[in-house]
Amino acid sequence: MKRGGIVRSVDELGRITVPKELRDSLGWEPQTRVEFVVEGEEVRLRRYATGCAFCGEEKSLRTFRDKPVCARCLRELKSLF
Numbered sequence: 001m002k003r004g005g006i007v008r009s010v011d012e013l014g015r016i017t018v019p020k021e022l023r024d025s026l027g028w029e030p031q032t033r034v035e036f037v038v039e040g041e042e043v044r045l046r047r048y049a050t051g052c053a054f055c056g057e058e059k060s061l062r063t064f065r066d067k068p069v070c071a072r073c074l075r076e077l078k079s080l081f
């Protein structure tokens with residue numbers, strides 16, 4: 001997302017509302033778990049996932065475009081090309 005798009009304020013309890021248009025575009029329904037990723041002075045939010053984005057496997061994970069992918073799914077993906 002481009003810098004300077006949508007601005008929100010932190011309330012007294014430290015809460016920030018994720019804009020509806022973002023929630024909708026990301027498919028974040030109520031109860032979706034999100035993870036705060038701190039990178040220097042910035043914080044990124046991403047859907048919290050403990051396993052492979054395709055099959056849920058929790059071992060031998062690599063990250064591709066911020067999504068965990070297991071070795072088996074990675075091999076299957078590579079075989080497509």
Ligand SMILES: [Zn+2]
Nearest residue numbers: 052055070073
């Ligand atoms: Zn997998």
